[in-house]
Amino acid sequence: MNQGQQIIFFFSALGVFNGLIISIYLLFFKKSKSAASYFLGLLILAIATRITKAIFSYFYPELPRIYLQLGLSACFLIGPSLYYFTKAALNQNHTTPVNWKRTYWFWIVIIGLIGFVFPYKTNPNAWNNYIVHIIYTQWAAYVFLSGWLLRAILIKFFQPAEKLSSNEKSILSIFIGNLIIFIAYLVVFFGFLRGFYIGGALFFTLILYLNIPLFMNRRKEITIFSDNVDLTRYANKKINTEQALILTDKLQKIISTQELYKNPDLKLNDLAKKINISGHQLSQLLNDNLNKSFAMYINEYRINEACNMIANDNALKLEAIGYEVGFNSKSTFYTAFRKLKNTTPTLYKESVSLNL
Template sequence: MNLGQQILFLLYALGAVNGTILGLYLILHRKKRSLASILLGVLLLAMSIRVGKSVFVSFNPGLPRIYLQLGLSGCFLIGPSLYYFTRTVLEKVTKVPASWKWIWGIQLAALVLTGIVVPYETNRFAWNHVIVHIIYAQWAAYLVATGVLLIRTGGSRFLNILLAGNCFIFLAYLGAFMSLWSGFYLGGALSFTFVLYLTIFFNLNGAGFGNASPRPERKKIPENDAKTLLERLDKALLDNELYKDPNLKLSDLAQKINIPPHQLSQLLNDNLGKSFSTYINEYRITEACKLITSNDLLTFEAIGYEVGYNSKSTFYAAFRKIKDTTPALYKESIENQAG
């Protein structure tokens, strides 16, 4: 390579090298480690593998085909890492749910078995005309799922930019694969470098995507006052079944018990350690469990609407988060106990 090519190579490879270092740091550093940081680390490592492959192969086409297999394998982990990292941050997940373990286990098993049984070196046609389509379809599906999740929740600036950067990287590589813009193949490497330094920036500025370091404790409402407010809050919710209102807002509930919205927010967040949505969901799911065990005529979807949810999917997500199971499995367990 001449000097110009060497400079370009360093520029393109910079993101892959730094991404690998940061990814390993997030996964291995004990003081900083959390479920969110581990998933973000896996995401950065997967993207670093994909970007590193594109850079090295572009500047040295004679490299062994195993590099192509590793790069495409990295793609297979980008989508799930992004999606579950986003869910972990939004839902404040600290322990890996059993369903996540199954999903990851199946995908990793498929990835490893495919690499062993159908290696790229001796099965180029299969990789270039079948497996690569599956990989890009899976990646795209997870990008869409992450986008839907952020639209429904609003997300944060960091999560929205992270998704946008991933979409740009995906389109860069997909377009090059489909020969739509072959000259833009290394654009994925440059965009990854941008996403990487953006991640570092948000990390250093306390964006809170999974740091295990504790935040300064906020001032709580005195215990006696908090107890009185919680009793009033519980009475208002149960007597009037306010939690069944799908449009219930924190300000509406604060008005019912005659306190400012910021004080109710402080009571829930600082004294109980719960968000408003989690607090209301607990009432709704408690009522849903009563209906599941006492009314065989209502479908699960009808129960969801009855207790205050606008859609079946929202009800199922809240039920799983509160009870760590599905309505059907919950009902089955209750029937088994009764039997």
């Protein structure tokens, strides 16, 4: 290798080495693992494996061809890793849903079977002319799906009046970095700029170093990689706007998807455990940031659900609806309804009937 090639090799290999270190940390040594950090580790590992294949192919083409099969197989996991990382980061998943694991293992089994039945060593034409097309098509599909998940953030990014949160910046930065790497390899795949083959490796190194601060938990912030967030040290401080938005979003999703408001015995501490904060911190979030008491916050969900039931099922008695949505007595249901809707359930039902 000449001096220029040595420099390119050094920076490419440096990115791979650091990528492997970061992926191992995220997958095995990170104390607080969330679904986002788990899939980010898999994503970096898959890209690092693909980059290793590019380096060997570019600088050491005489080496055994098994590394080509491994590198191309890793491409089959980049798309799913990016998609599930994006989804987990946006949804703030603590654990990985079973269907995500099944889908991920499905792709591993598929590419494993293809490699076993058609090894690259004896079937280079099949890999270069057919299998690689399947791999890049699947990769492109997942990049598109990831971008679709981020459409609201992307729209927000291009609006000067809107400001992205640090978590949104993190997710968007990782997506754009992967998009650049994908485009770099896609350009070469379609026969353009063949001399630019090693460009994906160099982009990976650059993007990796730009994003390293995002891969680690920042102590004073709730990040997309956090799992069990300890906010007790903020007990005497008002939760800042960004943290409040993250916690409020998690709270809304948990309450809505699990219909926790229908439990008449729901306690503040029980709800706080669902989002991994203390009861004091949840009370602080509701009172200081949302200007609501715990009872008012839960009753809003109950009354909104009651209104939907009144509008859609006239056969049910009002008292039964009150119990169904979580109130433990008729009087508390009527009192809460009047307070939030400025009318009684009976009058509301009559107004709905008149509008039908």
